[in-house]
Amino acid sequence: MVATAGSEAELVRRARAGDRGAFEGIVRCHQDQIYRLSLRMLGDAWDAEEAAQDTFVQAWRRLGGFRAEASLSTWLYRIATNRCLNMLRARPPVEPVGGPEVGAVEGPDHIVEVRSEVASLRVAIRELSTDQRAVLLLRESEGCSYAEIGAILGISVAAVKSRLHRARVCLIDAMAAWA
Amino acid sequence: MSLDPHAMRLECGADAATLVQQVVDGRVAPTGSHQESCELCQATLTELARRWRVADRWLREPVRAPRSLVESVMSRIGGSGPSDRHRVATTPRGATTITTRALVVVVAVAALEVPGVRRLAGRFPSTIRSRDQAGTITVALELVAQPHADLRRAASDVRRRVVADCAWLLGLELAAVDVAFVDLEE
Numbered sequence: 001m002v003a004t005a006g007s008e009a010e011l012v013r014r015a016r017a018g019d020r021g022a023f024e025g026i027v028r029c030h031q032d033q034i035y036r037l038s039l040r041m042l043g044d045a046w047d048a049e050e051a052a053q054d055t056f057v058q059a060w061r062r063l064g065g066f067r068a069e070a071s072l073s074t075w076l077y078r079i080a081t082n083r084c085l086n087m088l089r090a091r092p093p094v095e096p097v098g099g100p101e102v103g104a105v106e107g108p109d110h111i112v113e114v115r116s117e118v119a120s121l122r123v124a125i126r127e128l129s130t131d132q133r134a135v136l137l138l139r140e141s142e143g144c145s146y147a148e149i150g151a152i153l154g155i156s157v158a159a160v161k162s163r164l165h166r167a168r169v170c171l172i173d174a175m176a177a178w179a
Numbered sequence: 180m181s182l183d184p185h186a187m188r189l190e191c192g193a194d195a196a197t198l199v200q201q202v203v204d205g206r207v208a209p210t211g212s213h214q215e216s217c218e219l220c221q222a223t224l225t226e227l228a229r230r231w232r233v234a235d236r237w238l239r240e241p242v243r244a245p246r247s248l249v250e251s252v253m254s255r256i257g258g259s260g261p262s263d264r265h266r267v268a269t270t271p272r273g274a275t276t277i278t279t280r281a282l283v284v285v286v287a288v289a290a291l292e293v294p295g296v297r298r299l300a301g302r303f304p305s306t307i308r309s310r311d312q313a314g315t316i317t318v319a320l321e322l323v324a325q326p327h328a329d330l331r332r333a334a335s336d337v338r339r340r341v342v343a344d345c346a347w348l349l350g351l352e353l354a355a356v357d358v359a360f361v362d363l364e365e
Binding site: 020023024027028031032034035036039040044045046047049050052053056057060117118121136137140141161165168169171172175176 | 195196199200203227230231233234235237238239241242243244245247248249251252253255256257301302305306
């Protein structure tokens, strides 16, 4: 679902005035992109849904502070990225119960998964530093500009480019066996 | 071919970041006089493109948010939130409510006591979902079964046990219990 800039501005204006229906429209417009970013950042559907929920709840509470000079997308990405980074930092060093990751369990499923290129890619993405992962996903998956990524993460465009290059090279290295 | 993230240039002097950017932008054909005459640059571009294709396909794959997301968000900003309360009894002397947290604990304990159930799939409590629509409460849970378990029977037993425990311990009548076995494990 895509809102035009005009209709989105109107939704924001009404939501800021406390109109929950207007805010629901905003959530419907942006839910896929926020969930997608969360899912790829966290690698877990349950956590991703929690992060996406938290993002919108926080957006509702902070809507009064939203400045129109940044796009709503960029603002929501910033909230979502921070939420995901916090969740990743809070994760225990052990694998989550019920969510065995590739390499954690021996068995037929494990072997099949390890042999798939997408599994290798997921491992490679998980092994990126969280900052590199955020830059990579915001650029390659979400299509944000360097300036937008810089604004979302609070870093310079030069730092965005540097982290992005390193992340891309790590993925390219990881894909050597599958090319 | 191995690319060192710290290596800034190829042996021919070409800028590695430029070649990577070129491939990511989908411009695989050599551009400029150096690339057109440099076999190393051409081989590197071809190899980079082959490797990047897998990542690019996955990164651009569409992902849809779960259907429950909007409803959950609206529920939370409406003040009821994930720790919303279910009304189980109302008398002239007051109402009795229980939280979703209490509900999912009872559901989890009941499900785990059923033979054939190995464990909850995913993290507790988010692996158990409850929905209260105008007092009609439904529960959905994902489980890991033991190998060789009769899954249809186990699901039926989970459903029966969860309904019974919620009624007995909480005084809560469930309209439906959706059970999904998502994996098997010793």
